[in-house]
Amino acid sequence: MAIVAQTTKFSKIAWPVLAWMVGLLFFFPIFWMVLTSFKTDADAVKPEYLFWFKPTLDNYLNMTENYDYWRFARNSVITSVFATVFTLFVGIPAAYAMAFNPSRATKDVLMWMLSTKMLPAAAVLYPMTFLTKSLGLFDTHFLIIMVLSLINLPIVVWMLFTYFKEIPKDIIEAGKMDGVDTLGEIKEILVPLAWGGIASTALLCFIFCWNEAYWTVRLTTTEAATLSKLIEGNRAPEGLFFGRLSAVSTAAVGPIVVLGWFCQKQLVQGLTFGAVK
């Protein structure tokens, strides 16, 4: 009994301590970035101003006044929202078909979709650049929306497929008997039933779109450039301006952190959906 009591007491202290340590470890870079964003570029690299420094908003003011932050932010919102909507628009019917009308090829199709994620992006960088330029799509919202959609489509279909598989087939068939067509099944039955899963998929897709940097940096210049491009643009031949860079980065990740914070319950619920019966 004494050993059990001791073990329980140890667990009660050790696990929270460990959890806090891991949590702080993960949080530290964010904290550091936010802290640095309030330093001048000169202070940012001086060890004596590590924690004690005179905070300034210059980097943020500079960012909005000189770098046109809002245009980049608007592009990020437009491309991420439309790419998420489009991905769901294609992904929901695709996952529905595979979950409720599977054929012998369904598993192969799912694997094939996932396998496209295994292709290194760099391998198609030049063909993509030449192709989009020759089609006149380079640096357009349309291109970025399409690229973000296609990048995320496999993972979205996989996630939705997993959620839809949890819905009893009988309910969909009851819908068929009750007179709904395929579109009605999706609208009236599937979407309301899988709402939690769809919402967390949408959220995750939005986060992926927002954070995407490889293509958004390389396939845009000004018109469709997103916040990733703005961050990347703070690199100069003289080196990195840590203060400015941190401010831009904070302003870029801020909205997504806030969104994630408010939706964390939904997100965790969605990601663990189906894990426990």
Added chain:
Amino acid sequence: MGRISLENVTKTFGTVEVIPPLNLTIEDGEFAVFVGPSGCGKSTLLRLIAGLEETTSGRILIDDQDMTEVPPSKRGLAMVFQSYALYPHMTVRKNIAFPMRMAGIDEAEQEKRINAAAAALNLTDYLERKPGQLSGGQRQRVAIGRAIVRDPSAFLFDEPLSNLDAALRVGMRIEISEMHNRMATTMIYVTHDQVEAMTMADKIVVLQAGVIEQVGSPLDLYHRPRNKFVAGFIGSPTMNFITGEEATKRGADTIGIRPEHTEVSTTEGMWKGTVGVAEHLGSDTFIHVHDTGLAETFTVRISGDIAVRHGDTVYLTPQPDQIHKFGADGLRIE
């Protein structure tokens, strides 16, 4: 109207033929029960009629109209599923209203039918609840309500009582039978429970491996089973089968004797045996007799109670006019 005919209907999954060519007619207003062991194709047959499975070949006629290629919702049929298949995100009211909403029936008429169905099924107090807040029996009533309001030409039931406990099952069985008497609409009911089949059906269709073994009234099947399979499947406890000398001297390959058609005595009788287990139910006693030299276990059912226990010697005598004879091909010999 609700006359359903299957003409040379077949169903194949890949290379496996689940339903070989099958012909069957269910008359308007009839209560037909498809019964058979698991995997016999009874649910597949029901789903073919519903349109939830495509027929590989053959025709399905409803009121003499070819419905083989018609989608489920346009066949005028309503189905009640084993799992109830209610829409969990909708209230009872919305669940029942759903097929009417899809059919474009005006709201006043919807309300009228919902209230009538709810009153008939004792659901009036639960209309604003969601399925998750209901018991199994209430959920099944909602599923039936959703079927009733469509005013279908036939109801299809796919093992609707399997998920209910024994007491509730008996109650729902009677409710469905009463509903059939009241509505006089064609009903097709799939079950693996032969008691449900015997108590509810006008017509029983016994299936094995997708093949109809016999079609007939419950008592017809009980008294005159066409073959050994039907004889063994219908009746509880199951029929005792005896081969060898006892069968040969009666001009058969196998003889079948129902447990309730055997008399038991502790002093004299045709066959001697030892009591293995005696199950005293009060109203009946089931005695499982060993060492008869006829079969490994010979089951007897007698009305009321009898003072026998494990290890007692008993004598069994079959009622001579209740011995069923079967040939080497398993078919009944008259």
